[in-house]
Amino acid sequence: MSTHRSNPTRRAALSALTALAALAGGGLPLAAQAQANTVKLVLPNAAGSGVDTIARAAQAALAKALGQSVVVDNQPGASGVIGLQALNRAAPDGQTFSIVSNNVVILPHVLKSVPFRMPDDFTPIAVIGATPLVLVANPAKVAASNSKEFVALLKARPDGYNFASGGTGTILHLAAEMFLDEAKVQARHIPYKGVGQMVTDLLGGQVDFGVLGINVALPHMQTGALKAIGVSSAARSPAAPNLPTFAEQGLPGYVVDGWIAVLGPKNLPAAQVKRMHDALVAAFDAPEVKEAMAKQGNVIHVSTPEQALATFRQEGARFGELVKKAGVTAQ
Numbered sequence: 001m002s003t004h005r006s007n008p009t010r011r012a013a014l015s016a017l018t019a020l021a022a023l024a025g026g027g028l029p030l031a032a033q034a035q036a037n038t039v040k041l042v043l044p045n046a047a048g049s050g051v052d053t054i055a056r057a058a059q060a061a062l063a064k065a066l067g068q069s070v071v072v073d074n075q076p077g078a079s080g081v082i083g084l085q086a087l088n089r090a091a092p093d094g095q096t097f098s099i100v101s102n103n104v105v106i107l108p109h110v111l112k113s114v115p116f117r118m119p120d121d122f123t124p125i126a127v128i129g130a131t132p133l134v135l136v137a138n139p140a141k142v143a144a145s146n147s148k149e150f151v152a153l154l155k156a157r158p159d160g161y162n163f164a165s166g167g168t169g170t171i172l173h174l175a176a177e178m179f180l181d182e183a184k185v186q187a188r189h190i191p192y193k194g195v196g197q198m199v200t201d202l203l204g205g206q207v208d209f210g211v212l213g214i215n216v217a218l219p220h221m222q223t224g225a226l227k228a229i230g231v232s233s234a235a236r237s238p239a240a241p242n243l244p245t246f247a248e249q250g251l252p253g254y255v256v257d258g259w260i261a262v263l264g265p266k267n268l269p270a271a272q273v274k275r276m277h278d279a280l281v282a283a284f285d286a287p288e289v290k291e292a293m294a295k296q297g298n299v300i301h302v303s304t305p306e307q308a309l310a311t312f313r314q315e316g317a318r319f320g321e322l323v324k325k326a327g328v329t330a331q
């Protein structure tokens with residue numbers, strides 16, 4: 001019977017290679033090393049949405065600031081719950097974050113069951129800025145050029161106009177409801193399953209008016225396909241400086257933006273919060289990102305984590321009251 005004996009030279013070589021691999025990657029397999037060096041941005045929004053556009057515009061600069069690869073992972077569905085649940089379940093190790101719109105503070109008020117608490121089950125890092133919202137109308141359906149004329153039309157025909165939104169309980173829906181409440185007028189709500197079809201039907205005249213982010217509305221405003229009645233932010237938008245705010249037009253209480261924020265998982269260590277916050281400040285200060293944000297009409301101002309937490313709480317309460325006032329039934 002023969003006996004197999006291992007080759008000591010071969011065994012030594014393998015040991016040396018294993019040691020080198022351990023030194024290079026901390027003992028991790030190559031796939032795990034690559035994953036450990038990547039920051040994931042989970043987006044509860046579809047590709048092409050306003051949040052997605054912002055994330056991708058800042059992706060390269062954020063990667064440079066972090067010194068790590070950054071990937072955008074779109075996980076839309078269930079009004080944003082799917083993507084937020086993925087973040088909620090992620091380890092608080094500084095590898096997973098999310099960029100969200102203020103729809104996330106509305107969710108708990110329009111859904112009967114949400115598998116997390118907002119913001120208690122997350123770590124707010126920063127509110128990074130806002131997208132001004134514009135009330136636009138189909139010019140063939142609405143013979144008004146400003147807020148005063150538009151309100152007069154709605155009052156003259158209380159049941160004569162309808163408005164579109166990207167879905168019941170979204171910021172676009174509630175921003176329109178805020179306008180109706182402030183102006184003391186009414187119109188019929190027609191919800192869509194997203195902004196794309198909403199815009200298509202606005203352009204086609206199937207619906208009369210609606211509220212859109214200025215980045216979506218601007219191309220159609222410039223061609224005259226949609227008529228802008230006013231911008232709902234506190235100040236005029238640099239992307240459309242000739243468009244007056246509603247406050248300027250006699251509705252001082254109608255002030256609302258589509259703000260954007262960055263969240264981490266719950267219990268994210270303070271060092272990781274600071275690391276990501278510093279990277280966001282650097283990324284959104286990069287010239288190429290500033291230029292992209294300006295073209296999209298976004299107004300960038302990166303808040304502190306403490307300010308972000310306060311915004312989530314205050315806006316959650318504000319929109320909760322508006323949901324009740326608008327008579328939105330939780331689904």
